Amino acid sequence: MPSVGxxxxxxxxxxxxxxxxxxxxxxxxxxxxxxxxxPYSHRIHVGQLGIDCRYCHNTVEVAAKAxxxxxxxxxxxxxxxxxxxxxxxxxxxxxxTGMPVxxxxxxxxxxxxxxxHSAHVNxxxxxxECHGRxxxxxxxxxxxxxxxxxCLDCHRKPQGRVRDPLTVTDLGxxxxxxxxxxxxxxxxxxxxxxxxxxNNISPSQxxxxxxx
Amino acid sequence: MIKVVIFIVTxxxxxxxxxxxxxxxxxSMSTKKPRIHFVQDMDNQPKFRAQHSNDLFLDGRAxxxxxxxxxxxGNLKEDSHYNLGVVNDAWATTFPAQVRVDMDLLQRGRARxxxxxxxxxxxxxxxxxxxxxxxQEILENSDPxxxxxxxxxQPKSLHEQLISEQPIGQLFNTIxxxxxxxxxxxxxxxxxxxxxxxxxxKALQKSQDANLxxxxxxxxxxxxxxxxxxxxx
Numbered sequence: 001m002p003s004v005g006x007x008x009x010x011x012x013x014x015x016x017x018x019x020x021x022x023x024x025x026x027x028x029x030x031x032x033x034x035x036x037x038x039p040y041s042h043r044i045h046v047g048q049l050g051i052d053c054r055y056c057h058n059t060v061e062v063a064a065k066a067x068x069x070x071x072x073x074x075x076x077x078x079x080x081x082x083x084x085x086x087x088x089x090x091x092x093x094x095x096x097t098g099m100p101v102x103x104x105x106x107x108x109x110x111x112x113x114x115x116x117h118s119a120h121v122n123x124x125x126x127x128x129e130c131h132g133r134x135x136x137x138x139x140x141x142x143x144x145x146x147x148x149x150x151c152l153d154c155h156r157k158p159q160g161r162v163r164d165p166l167t168v169t170d171l172g173x174x175x176x177x178x179x180x181x182x183x184x185x186x187x188x189x190x191x192x193x194x195x196x197x198x199n200n201i202s203p204s205q206x207x208x209x210x211x212x
Numbered sequence: 213m214i215k216v217v218i219f220i221v222t223x224x225x226x227x228x229x230x231x232x233x234x235x236x237x238x239x240s241m242s243t244k245k246p247r248i249h250f251v252q253d254m255d256n257q258p259k260f261r262a263q264h265s266n267d268l269f270l271d272g273r274a275x276x277x278x279x280x281x282x283x284x285x286g287n288l289k290e291d292s293h294y295n296l297g298v299v300n301d302a303w304a305t306t307f308p309a310q311v312r313v314d315m316d317l318l319q320r321g322r323a324r325x326x327x328x329x330x331x332x333x334x335x336x337x338x339x340x341x342x343x344x345x346x347x348q349e350i351l352e353n354s355d356p357x358x359x360x361x362x363x364x365x366q367p368k369s370l371h372e373q374l375i376s377e378q379p380i381g382q383l384f385n386t387i388x389x390x391x392x393x394x395x396x397x398x399x400x401x402x403x404x405x406x407x408x409x410x411x412x413x414k415a416l417q418k419s420q421d422a423n424l425x426x427x428x429x430x431x432x433x434x435x436x437x438x439x440x441x442x443x444x445x
Contacts, residue, residue: 004217007224014228022235031242049342052327058400065262076395077331081347084361099271110255141242166323 025145033141034104037090046135046171053127053134053169064116068103071095106140107131113148114212124162124195128171129154135171151210155203160192162201295403297381297388304381311407321412324405328397337370337416365393376417384410 021027045051054060056069071094082088094101109115121127127134132143144150154161164181167173175181175188185191195201249255260266266274278284289295294308307313326335334340347364368375387406390396401409424432 007221018231018235022231022238027235027238028247031238031240032247033242033244034246035244049331049346051331051343054327055331055400068263070399072395072399077343079395080363080365080393081343081350082360082362100273102265110253111257111259111261112254 025147025150029147030142030145032106033139034106036104036139037102039087039139041138042134042140043136043138060117061121062118064114064118066117071101106142107146109146112211114210121168122165123199123201124165124168125154125158126163126168126171126173129161133171148210152205155205158196158201158203160189162192162195162199164195165199293381294407297384299381302381303379303385305379307380307407307411311404311411313411317408317411318415320405321408321410321415324401324409325412325416328401329409332367332394333370336420337413339367339369341367367394370413371417371420376421380410380414383413 045056046053056073057066058069060066071091074091075095078088078091083092090101093099120130130144130146132141134140163173163175167178175185175191181191185194260274262275264274265272269276291308291310292298293304294310297304299305311317329337330341331343332339332341334344344364344367347362348366350359350362351364353359370376384406386394387401387409388396388398397406418426
């Protein structure tokens with residue numbers, strides 16, 4: 001029976017392909033977009049109103065965590081804007097009771113892995129490298145796999161992925177549009193190379209960097 | 213016999229396509245459901261981390277709010293000049309000793325101002341930020357389904373005389389504790405950065421009310437072409 005033989009030979013290849021294709025973090029983790037208790041939109045607040053990430057995620061430059069903002073931060077504006085909107089009911093309840101809004105976590109590394117925002121943001125790795133174009137998202141979605149191989153890809157070769165730390169929260173930033181940068185450097189590679197040298201960046205690949 | 217084999221092979225291949233199709237969907241679509249977690253490893257350890265929940269306490273918070281009436285070590289605000297902008301029960305008119313006013317401080321202040329103040333007050337401080345623009349637009353609408361109960365007090369222009377003449381201690385207090393409809397920013401902006409913003413706002417106010425005579429004589433030469441400045445009187 002040759003066909004059975006072929007099937008038998010194809011089975012391991014098939015199984016291997018299925019596991020690496022279907023169980024890779026790109027399939028299991030990327031694209032997670034939970035429904036949040038408040039339909040908060042980064043597209044409106046960041047994309048249209050132009051609020052900087054750090055207005056809300058204000059610990060991102062100094063701490064490991066970026067921190068989800070407390071209700072008070074939203075109420076800086078929403079004590080006035082849309083104060084009878086039904087979309088904001090959960091926010092107003094939280095403000096009245098003092099209990100935090102129960103935001104669902106989107107990006108979540110395993111607890112044995114250590115990540116630090118300030119180490120990246122202050123060295124010129126933009127939010128967009130790891131979170132995608134948040135300023136265009138109606139609801140937050142995980143865009144990158146966040147597995148170890150993905151972290152290491154950049155730690156091995158940060159060339160072309162770092163820039164001026166002052167522009168990290170400008171997600172739409174492009175070398176081609178930055179006249180000041182273009183006056184000094186021919187290509188984006190030169191520009192990125194400059195910041196690597198200037199800030200003396202050499203990301204560590206030791207296991208203890210991320211498993212401590 | 214051969215028909216049966218062909219039938220079985222076809223069925224096996226077809227069935228084998230189903231997981232592939234599912235995997236392809238998973239790779240290309242977003243999902244509202246959390247990932248299926250077959251192998252737990254030590255991914256979710258029972259320790260408590262910042263901003264996670266904790267069933268031990270009634271309110272479910274892993275981060276405990278400070279007990280009422282207590283002060284954490286090192287957080288006693290004894291220096292009223294630095295912490296409150298108050299000297300001898302009056303608004304401070306000078307910067308406290310901890311703050312060194314130099315170019316670095318102004319640069320820091322500008323960066324922080326652009327993050328925390330521009331949405332409402334605008335980059336130049338005239339009270340015309342994007343949030344103000346959008347809020348005015350919403351209020352102009354007469355449809356209650358659009359307005360949704362909104363009200364709006366226009367953020368003050370920082371160049372109004374009453375405000376630019378305020379002592380710096382009062383400006384510091386406005387940022388820290390807010391004023392009327394503006395909320396305080398003590399929780400979002402650390403103490404040192406609030407002083408940096410004060411220094412920058414002072415510079416911004418001066419820049420919008422500058423006179424040619426304010427410049428050193430050797431730098432005035434090039435200016436007549438720039439129309440931003442008032443003529444000397």
